[in-house]
Amino acid sequence: MTDMDSAEIDAADTATIEPTDADSVEGEVIGTGADEPPAPIAFNLERAATLYFGANAKKLDHQQRVAITRFVSWAGNDRQLTDISAHQMTLFQDAQGGNVADLADRLMPVKAFLAYAKKKEWVGVNLGVHLRVKRTIRRTTHADGAVTESAEEIVEMTVEGLELARNELDRLRAERPSIAKKLEEAMADKDFRENAPLDAARDEQAHLERRIRELEHQVAHSRVSNANNSYNDGRAHLGSSVSATNLVSKKTVEYTLVSQNEVDAASGRISIASPVGRALVGTTVGDEVEVQAPSGTIRFHVETVSG
16 A cells, blocks of 8 residues: 655646536436436536535635645546545545644534535545544633634654654754855846756755654654553553554564654654554554555454563
8 A cells, every 4th residue: 555645746736627506516416317317427526626616605615615626636637526435535635644733624614615516415425524623622711711622733742752853853953054154155147047056055945844843743742551561451542552463474573552743654653544453553562454555455463462
């Protein structure tokens, strides 16, 4: 199973789907034969999004349109709404990356779009329920006694993951002076029209600051799962290390179950939201689980669970 190239997802930021009048085509049907009742027209994602944009032209801002267009591009413009599965929705959320500070801004417009599709009976189920953004409610009491509530994202992390995030944040902050110097040197060339070093320095600075903001968000909103103290029932959970044997290949693999922010496939650190991660959560030694993969069903036998 492979993740879609992130460049393809980001390319959706510049794609456009022209709005149209939803009422003009909503009642359109396809004939199914003289003796059969007509069936509703089949909607692919691009057309559904076009109708949604047209019906909600005054409500949607630019960022919401971009978020929906990104989803349409990821899934495929010609993909039928009815062909999208819950598993594919999970893959889409995983593709956004757990370290995206504006994850809610990326997912909530898509959830609203899919809820609208269900309401209009373009699809039989609301696929948006499979996109999940963990939030908690923060209550603030003001001087006049008034209480306000605001949603705050919670980033589940392991102790090790939080430490890695803090170390990376410190390292990146230390790089700011050197990049500022590169900018200063590049700007000494007054010809900005064809100044490749200046463009490169600006790109490097933008990438650095974006990553710093993501890490600051993670650290500020982190909630640590203490694997050693919080659980003692021997079942796998966030932070656990699990060894499991593929019952077909007979190969034993070792995984550490982590949040989406901490994924490192090369080190065997997999997300608890991934297909294998979801299957292993809650298992104990001796359990057998099934994982749906493009090549078919894979069965694992859990050998050990620690942490």
